[in-house]
Amino acid sequence: MNIYVGNLDYEVDEIDLKEIFEEYGTVGSSKIITDKMSGKSKGFGFVVMEDKNEATNAIEDLNGATLENRKMIVNEAKPRKNTKF
Numbered sequence: 237m238n239i240y241v242g243n244l245d246y247e248v249d250e251i252d253l254k255e256i257f258e259e260y261g262t263v264g265s266s267k268i269i270t271d272k273m274s275g276k277s278k279g280f281g282f283v284v285m286e287d288k289n290e291a292t293n294a295i296e297d298l299n300g301a302t303l304e305n306r307k308m309i310v311n312e313a314k315p316r317k318n319t320k321f
Contacts, residue, residue: 237284237285237286237288237291237292237312238282238283238284238312238313239257239282239283239284239285239291239294239295239310239311239312239313240280240282240309240310240311240312240313240314241253241280241281241282241283241298241308241309241310242279242280242308242309242310243279243280243306243307243308243309244268244277244279244280244281244303244304244306244308245279245303245304245305245306246276246277246279247277247304248268248277248281248303248304249268249277250266250267250268250281251266252303253266253268253281253283254266254283256298256303257283257285257294257298259294260285260290260291260293260294260297261285261287261289261290261291261293261294262285262286262287262290263283263284263285264284264285264286265283265284266281266282266283266284267281267282267283268280268281269281269282282313291312294310295310295311295312298310299311
């Protein structure tokens with residue numbers, strides 16, 4: 237399951253994110269989204285967990301949990317809609 241993790245402190249990195257979610261099960265990957273120009277975090281990322289039950293438990297427990305003085309927003313990632321302007 238692909239999990240969206242938002243409202244992250246800009247200092248949180250992919251290793252931090254992986255370690256947090258590994259408390260709930262096996263993490264396939266973790267990714268912090270960065271600005272293309274500056275390379276700095278945009279304050280959100282994604283975690284992939286193969287086991288749906290583990291992922292669901294992580295979402296339920298971590299949504300609203302505090303990390304680095306910020307309340308995380310954690311939910312199942314939805315496919316990006318194709319938008320044309």
